[in-house]
Amino acid sequence: MGNHNTRPVISHEAVQILVEDAACSECVPRKIGYYPPPQWLPTSQTVWDSFMRDLQAQVKRLWTEGWFLILGILATGVVFILLSFPDGSDGKKGAFPFTGVLGIATIVAGTGGMLYLKTLNQRIDEDIEHVCMQYSRQLGVNIAYLRKWTGVCKPKHARIFRAVVVAPPGQPPVLATEAGAFTGGAHSFQPAMQEPHAQYSAPPHVQQMQPTQPQSDIPVAVAVPDNNK
Structure with missing residues (x-):
């Protein structure tokens, strides 16, 4: 089993804009x-x-998923504490079935909200x-947005990872990643091809005529009748 918190190896001159990489990062707002x-x-x-402004605005939109689960657990604890006291009439505590159903409903609501x-x-x-x-395209650079463990399920103690990697033209943003672990691809800037180096390719439906070399005359043997016979 590999390390669940491995991180990608980026290019030497690349800039990594870290969005998220901490324990319980889903419990705090992202920014x-x-x-x-x-310099390049x-x-x-x-x-x-x-x-940077557009990227910061999008990152601020990320929801803090852990709040739903935390609020659900706290609400469940409060419900159990309140219903454990006598109701004041006969000294009996609240009915256990009602307490159990309410607690389960609170946990389900918190978990469901987090998944949503x-x-x-x-x-x-x-x-x-x-x-x-x-x-x-506008900056003329190569940019990759990498994510890891951002889905519903993740291993225990695995940290969510989000980062934007910006690399110079002609260099890949990421040199190596753990196979199958990261999502997101690199967006490469393709400079316009200069006219002297442009190559023309004919459309598929156009067939170019191939030049042929003239064939030399092939000698043919001709039978000549012998009149002396």
């Missing part, structure tokens, strides 16, 4: 600070600042992916 533009950035700082928020966060991850794709 990222401002990352200054790298091929575009102006204005575009980079716009990228995880589904919403996966949709927000797609919006962050779109921001990375958009600014990969």
Whole structure:
């Protein structure tokens, strides 16, 4: 069994914008600070600042899934404490079946709410992916948005991981990752091909004529009748 908290190996000059990587990170609001533009950035700082603003706005949209579960557990504890006191009439405590049903319902509501928020966060991850794709073209760089253990199930003690990796043109953002562990792909900037180096390819339905070499005359033996016979 491998380490569940392994992290990707990024390029030497790449910039990693860490979104989430901590124990019980789903219990606190997500936010990222401002990352200054790298020295190798091929575009102006204005575009980079716009990228950071859009990225920060999307990260703030991520829901804090753990709140539902924590509130459910606290509400269940309060219900059990209140119903454990005598009701004041005959000195008997509250009925156990009612207490049990209410406690189970509270836990189910808390767990269900947490799972629902995880589904919403996966949709927000797609919006962050779109921001990375958009600014990969505008900045002229390669950007990858990596996630790990963001789904419903994850191993014990495994930490949720979210990060945006920005790499210079021509360099991959990520050099190595644990096979099958991370989700998200890299958006590569493809520079426009210069005209002198452009290659033309004919459409598939057009068949180009292949030049043929002229064939030399093939000598043919001709039978000539002998008139002397």
